[in-house]
Amino acid sequence: MNPQDPGALYPDHLGVLARRADEALARGGFDHLVVPSGRLHYQVFDDRDYPYAVNPQFKxxxxxTRLPDSWLVYTPGKRPQLVYHQPHDYWHVVPAAPGGWWVxxxxIHVIRTPEQALALLPKDPARCAILGEPQSALGAASDRQFVPNNPQPVxxxxxxxxxxxxxYEIALMRQAQAHAVRGHRAAEAAFRAGASEFAIHMAYCSAVGQDANELPYGNIIALNEHAAVLHYTDLGQRTPxxxxxxxxxxxxxxxxxASDITRTYAAAGHDEFQALIDAVDAAQQKMCAAVRAGFDYKQLHVDAHLALMGxxxxxxxxxxxxxxxxASGVSAAFxxxxxxxxxxxxxHDVAGFxxxxxxxxxERPAGHPYLRMTRVLEPGMVVTVEPGVYFIDMLLDEVKKAxxxxxxxxxxxxxxxxYGGIRIEDEVLCTGGDADNLTRPVFAAQA
Incomplete structure (x- = not known):
């Protein structure tokens, strides 16, 4: 078996999910797990829908990832069921017939309208843990309403x-790394050629083969001082x-x-800023290597502050x-x-706290309100490691005021x-031994 073939790994993955669902349903006192894929919903006062985002519990x-108005039903001891919405429609592309390693x-039950799912869902909605967004509710005109209840114990x-x-999940995440690194290489080349932020973004999407509706988040493409805006997404049309x-x-x-990767580059001739990038990059690799079972992720964050301030x-x-x-809070400004x-x-996967x-x-350590994970690392976890230093006027003004x-x-x-700032980000798999950096080997292979 190819250890990187998702299809070969999928049966064991399903087995893990089934065992987790069995325990979760027992804790919540439910008989069935019911997961809607999500529904298209429309902009207010308009007939245009928002970009569809599949329910992560479903995928x-x-x-x-493009199957609205469908439903997963799992009952302990039985094969999972999929209510597969394949409408008759000439306005939009209709999902293809079910096919692939999962089928x-x-x-599988194919339906032509969302309402046809009602006849295929469990008889008593009260016995179901229904995980999804409110707009996924089904059956408002009937005596059987499937409304996401998202029970907390489940x-x-x-x-x-x-x-x-x-x-299986790690294999897919490795694939996502390869796609993204291909885009990063194209983006760097566009930057070296003097392209604008918008043109760099387009080069990235073209190389990855995914557009804004497929990418896991909006690209941050920042030239010069724009790098000081942590989530800069404006995409200027002119090169500064x-x-x-x-x-x-x-x-x-x-x-x-998803993959989530960050790199920072200096233009030719800006040697001192390049030296600062190199120093942050070296420190970041040491932080990645520190990912170990039993290590407190909060401590990794504090250690990063000390390394960056050094x-x-x-x-x-x-x-x-x-x-x-x-201690003074100066490090948090940078x-x-x-x-x-x-x-x-x-x-930003769930249950980080x-x-x-x-x-x-x-809880987060005092003085660190934006840390997104506080758990102790364990084998099987994949975390990002993304230290950064920035020169942000409003935060530096706070240093003076303090x-x-x-x-x-x-x-x-x-x-x-x-120059705005520097951020370097890799994804790292925690194992029973050394850290497994999912990102660096892909950059090396695509050099």
Whole structure:
């Protein structure tokens, strides 16, 4: 069996999901797991629908991301059922007949209208854990209404265990890495050729073969000082002059599973900023290598602050020790986000704060309000590691207001401000031994 073939790995993946569902339903006191794929819904005062986004609970069972008004039904001890909506329609592309590695594992019922699903869903909605968005409700005109109830004990269990990726999921995430790296290489080449943000974005999408509705999140394509806007997505049409720097945060999808990769580049001749990028990159690789079973992800975040402040001290940007910068809050002005997050069927995957599969929450460390994960690392988790340093005026003004202006060399800040900032991001699989960086080998292979 090819260890990277999703089709070969899929039966075991389904078995894991079934066992998780059995326990989750038992804890919630339900007989059936019912998961709508999601429904198209329309913009207010208009007849245009929003881009469709499949329910992540649905796509973790099935590699189907463009199948609105469909339903997954799982009952312990029975084969899962798929109610497959394939309408008669000449306005839109109709989903193809069911096919692929997953088909033999489901009892499939094709319907032509959303309402036809009612006859195929369990008899008593009250005995169902229905996981989905409110607009997925079905049966308003009948005495059997399937309205997502999202029972907390069921979600607590399923979400907690979704952090542990199956070999099937990891194989798809590796595919998503390969797609995204291909786009990153094309984007870097476009930047080197002097392209605008918009043109770089188009080069990326073309190389990946996915557009804005397929990518897992909106591309961040930032030239020069735009890199200081953490979620910059405006895509300028003109290339700034002089061209100094480029930050790209962009991923790709593979059967619903996401990649999330960031790189930063300096234009030719900007050697000192390139040296700062190199220093952050070296530190980031050490942080990735620190991903180990039993290691507290909160500590990885704190360690990242200390490492980044050491770099800024070496480059003359701060005048105090890394420890002093962390204690005073100065470090948060230069590194204002978390070190990363869980990733999988969702870019920011669920249960990053979960204390256990019965609920509860592990709070963030004081002074770090944007950290997206606080759990201890365990084998099977895939996390992003994305340290960054930025030169953000509004945050640097807060340093002055807090009385910490002497901790910063403002001439050096002025020098680096036109470059915006630096972020480097890889995805790392926690194993029973050394960290498995999913991103770096793909860049090496596509060099």
């Amino acid at each position: 973790s069972w099935l590699p189907l 033999e594992h489901f009892d 979600l607590d269990y399923l979400d907690y265990h979704r952090a542990f990726k199956t070999p 002059q002089p061209l100094r720097s480029f930050l790209i945060d962009a991923g790709a999808s593979a059967h619903g599973y 770099i800024l001290r070496d480059f003359g940007v701060i005048t105090v020790s890394p420890e002093a910068a962390l 590194f204002p986000h978390g070190i990363g997050h869980l990733i999988g069927a969702q870019v 979960a204390a256990s599969d019965r609920g509860g929450r592990i 009385g910490n202006a002497a901790s910063v060399n403002w001439e050096r800040v002025d020098f680096f401000r036109p």
